[in-house]
Amino acid sequence: MQIRTRFAPSPTGFIHLGNLRSALYPWAFARHNKGDFILRIEDTDLERSTQEAVDVIIEGMSWLGLDLDEGPIYQMQRIDRYREVIKQMLDSGLAYPCFMSEDELNRLRDQQMANKEKPRYNGLWRPEPGKTLPPIPQGVNPVIRFKNPIGGSVIWNDAVKGQIEISNDELDDLVIARPDGTPTYNFCVVVDDLDMKITHVIRGDDHVNNTPRQINIMQALRGTPPIYAHLPTVLNDASEKMSKRNGAMSVRDYQKAGYLPEAILNYLARLGWSHGDAEVFTKEQFVDWFDLESLGRSPAQHNPEKLLWLNHQYIQNADPVQLALATKPFAHELGIDTERGPDFVQVVALLKDRANTLIEIAEGAKLFYLPAPNLSAEQIKENIPEAIVPALKDLVDAVSVAESSKATYAAIFKDLLAKHQIKMPALAMPVRYALFATTRTPAIDSVLVVLGKEEVISRLSKAIL
Template identity: 55%
Template sequence: MFAMTVRTRFAPSPTGFLHLGGARTALYSWAYARHFGGTFILRIEDTDLERSTPEAVQAILDGMEWLGLSHDEGPFYQMQRMDRYREVVKTMLEQGSAYLCYCSPIEVEAMRERMRALGEKPRYDGTWRPEPGKTLPSVTEGVTPVVRFKNPLDGEVTWVDVVKGSITIANKELDDLVIARPDGTPTYNFCVAVDDWDMKITHVLRGDDHVNNTPRQINILRALGAELPQYGHLPMILGADGQKLSKRHGAVSVMEYPAQGYLPEAMLNYLARLGWSHGDDEIFSMEQFKQWFNLEHLTASAAQFNPEKLAWLNNHYIKLADNERLAGLVRPVLEREGARFEDAPALPGVLALVKDRVHTINELADASMLFYREPKPDAALLEQHLTDAVRPALAAFAERCKDVEWTKAALAAMLKEVLGAHGLKMPQIAMPLRLVVTGQLQTPAIDAVLELFGRDVVMARVAKFL
């Protein structure tokens, strides 16, 4: 249906980090464009000069790159499009869809106060709006005018929102908004409308905090003779307690998640299900998501962020991940913890052994650390497990280590023989072995651990404690 025409955009304001809600909006816009072989555009809405920062721009770009949401056009920066906005303002003034307003900010605030006192919605009263037969006031000296959009006085703005259904706003609820400030810089809603027009955007997916901006943008687009995009306003993401997502829920920059040890594919899979569904499917690749994604299955109710669910998905993707790739992520964490890699087992093999039960890369590093440090077993634990009854069996084990084939299966068989000869059960030799070889009581299967450490290391460490 839209094979050659879909054009979506992600248009964050760089006044803070890319958060989960923004990342989900970007993901849906990206997936919709990809589904139809369309174009996904990245636009940075940086006209809020007081709050926009280069660091926030970089954080947005980093977040998009980590998630793998590559854009086809852009990034476009609104501050680099000022000449275009001024050109459109000039045309609108000439055509009469905009006008100069010489009211000072104090006068506009006084209008609003009067309306509040009357119990009406505070708004600009149209003092400078040109109408047939109307005499405009005289210009106050020293006041530089703003440019206001001549919003329709009657009728309604109606659109069918792809998430929320039909929405209608009466034009009398909207005043003549300022589209250019006294210094000539354009305002947010005007820039967005011009950008969507120039960039031929067909579908606007964004947070539902923008619903009130939509009728204003629609009226500006109509005044420009532009085709309207379809709009979809996504409900916000709430914390598990039903409150708006905030820092105490973990609503941090998306780039905090790789630092905490999450994989991008887990985050994408999680975000995809946070407001959209495909039957009961919980786990799917981005390739599947692109094929399945549509606007019909977006949910109108707010989604709740569940850190446990994200951790569960991350565990799933860690188990699936290539061990060489995981090693590249884990090694810097181990290095920070002072790991020693000399004469130690190869990291990919270690990760293959320990990755099943961890939920993050950081937990994976913790689980691997026993292979990359000197064991320092607790003296009380040694006394408890390395008893006089066990020492002869451990000595026999050490002797057999010299010529046993160094494989998991052969080591397991040899351990069983030693236990049988000394009338012991597996924990009676496995626990002290773990302590002297790794320094801890909890490890993966002892035969697998011994195989990875290698003959020389195991024999040296057992000998030290015998």
């Protein structure tokens, strides 16, 4: 069997991490099984669907490297297909027109609730042998309802939740087309999954209530239901369902905040799935390890600190050349001309071990691209003690003839400390101030390498002459 999975978002708002997890798992399952992964845009809600939301979905998936085999496929482009199936269902008695108005339906529900009954359509227009239907009202466009089975149960073995059984008596006759002929969500999903030969539906557990309705329609159309895996909800750090209303960040927000896609993917993978004690792993490892049996049954909780820690791990272990490419846009936003001054790759390599985000690297890099400080006599007097000037002069002389390497500069500092009988801070702090007009920099021997021998000598000389 060729495994075929899908991600089927509704483009009615921004896409957050909880949404993306519903894309990641079916993608990983398809890739693990050498199957197909399909993107389907469920855009039948014309009032709320936007092209901008579609673009964000596609950009977010592309950023994470969730490649597609098919799609995006838009439901609104398949309207003729849905109408064709609805006609077939009407002709075969699987569906029927219902002329109950919205007001009538509301009054029925109010009465049922007053009687402490579950609100549901009462089957008034459902054709049955020997039943006389009400007169068809003039000028009323009917909805189309599916004739849900009466009696029995819908049973499926959910790959996450185990066996689930829903009585058909709990389900009324679902509207599958609105008065204007527009098909409804649960109906379109079934037709799509059948036409696209979807074998596994991996989605959030807010769809559990939809599943028995979809299975009944699918079986009425003589289709075989896919294997369902309903993922527990992702909660925010306040234990509320993750949503824009509750402060969830969009994918674009994380991108703009300087997170690496590899870290986001790794983090998302662990929001409801695990492989032993593995915390940090590559996308390739994740695909190799992924299976439905390892999906968790409890709600996953978003942990911003854990995500930031993961991002730090990926930055720390990243290739400096690739990391520099990813950081450049952030540096340019800060006004840094990365083509003038120290080699940007070297700057990034120096800063990456302490950075949590690409923005932090860019902010740290500013120091190396500012003009040489023009120190006043008072600044020099306050920050470069007269007693340390001989050591600084010796440092200039040593640097001018030395190989530019961290090891060489470390050895020079060691010799100067011994010669002048001083501690490292007593020398390093004035050096930092002479170079940048600040005492907060990375390791001074590495700083000298990155700044460049000529620039180091020039700045130190100005401060001690």
